[in-house]
Amino acid sequence: MAVIDLTHGAALLLRWAGTDPVAERTARARVAGALRTGAQPPPPAPGPLRGAVVTTAARALDDLAAAPVRQVPANGPRPVVLLLPGQGAQYNGMATGLYRDEPVFRAAVDAALAEWGAEGEAIRADWLGTGAGPGIPIDDAPRAQPLLFAVDHGLGRLLLSWGITPDEALGHSAGEVVAATLAGVFTVPDAVALVRGRVHASARIPPGGMLAVAAAVDELRPYLTGQVAVAAVNAGRRTVLAGPSAELAAVAARLARDGMALRPVPATSPFHSPAMQPAVRAAESAFRARPRPPRFPVRSGYTRQLLTPAEAASARFWARQLADTVHFGPALTSLLDGGDRLLIECGPGRDLSALAFQQHAVRAGKSAVLSMLPGGRSDRAAVLEVAAALWREGHDLVPDGPMACR
Structure with a gap:
């Protein structure tokens, strides 16, 4: 020691x-x-x-x-639940200090990026600022998705190395693949192959974006035109829209004129919208994973229920996530209905922590939430x-x- x-x-x-x-x-x-x-x-x-x-x-x-x-407490500590963020949580320099300081985290990140071969080497050099080129924009899926998987997985492995056995894991969007990997459903090579298949399929989709709006789903239905759709239901009045660039820009202009509070989500693809359907078919045909029983339960942010063996083994289930709506808020509510929990966000930023604070159980102090990389201090x-x-x-x-x- x-x-x-x-x-x-x-x-x-x-x-x-x-x-x-x-x-x-x-x-x-x-x-x-x-x-x-x-x-x-x-x-x-x-x-x-x-x-x-x-x-x-x-x-x-x-x-x-x-x-x-x-x-x-006499009845013991609150069980731990892992929250794994997805696209939009990334930022330049995220977790680089931890990569330098912590061998367990560094080994997990290196193992994930190694599965990408030369592409992974370039992503790591770009992330750490050691590359010679101009780098890949961090919000592009070919950069964000591999790096987010590596960082989320590394943080989860670090926490597990402390002897913590989670009661459950819940991922947001691409974070669901990380949750399944930490639970042992996928090996790292199988998980990276799944992410790679989805990233490469998404690269063929015309540019688009995502838009966070402070409104309920029902309030936004009149604005949904063309291929613009509800991408994520994160809380009662925290909804994300997605769609092709021009169509989403037109919807954003209408929302702004009507006084809606909105902000763009860091993404250059129309994830979780009908525009992604061609990518779903391509990602499904690329699925080769051999899932195993989980070491701890994984709750799906798409079904709101615990991941079933049939879903874990289904190429269609994992591929269609590119176009399906994420129901993270309702999934977290269902999770917390099962009892008080200590939620830990294993990823960069505090996006999921902020959503957890919208939950009654957290606001009332029955459950609590922690962020592993909240920003504002050293990793x-x-x-x-x-x-x-x-x-x-x-x-x-x-x-x-x-x-x-x-």
Whole structure:
């Protein structure tokens, strides 16, 4: 196990626990004593009174002293659910700091991109800023989809490496393939082949786009003309439209004139609209995966139900997702109806976290949501905050994790 380096400003995680207040204070004092001598803090013994803090060497003792503790509920911690984002979550430089700092994440990303061959090498160089060329625009599907799969999968593998077994996984759009892969339904090679088939099929579709509108589906029906359709139902008044460029621009102009709040979604293809039907047929013929039983349940954002063995093995099921409407909001509602959950967004940004906050169970504090890469701080600090929250919640982390810190 690596010794914590107290000589630089990198984020580090400190955690401790006790069976009662006296034991908790004693455990906290042991951590403080190790910090004063530069030694590795002792491994925390599980207990119902738990504390954790993400800090730096310069602030460690002060932050440790001020950190609150949490009582683990008698009935145990809330089960963990993974949320995997899809197209639109990507941004330049996402997770590059984590790629540099975290071997588990880096290995998972490298394994996924390696399946793309020379194309994957170019995507990685472009992503890390080490390529010589001008790069591929990040919102284009040939760039966004492989990289989002690699980053989402890498974050999920990192979380699983901490000893966390999810109760369920739910992906948004392309994130559903990642959810199935993390659950063991697909191997990484099979998943990448599936993504590749969908990306190459989509590349033949004329340019289009996607538009997020702050309105309910019924309010938007009068605006749906031609091949413009409802692409995603994310919450009560969070709907995404998609369609060919000219048709979508005309709809956007009408919506704006009528005072609707809208914004473009980072995409250059009309995903989840009838314009994608030719790509569905091509992607279906390219499907070669051999699905296996999941290690934990996967909820489909298209059917709102748990993924069935027949669906997992169906080329049509995975191909038609290019044109089908995503029902992420209703799927998440169905998931939360099953009990309180700790939702963790395993992907860049906070798009799915923001949608989760639209759910009554989250607003009421019964369920909670965490983001692994919310932005605004270092990648390392962000993922360690998730680890800290999991520990305080009552989930036991493996001794060497996360990120070889106590």
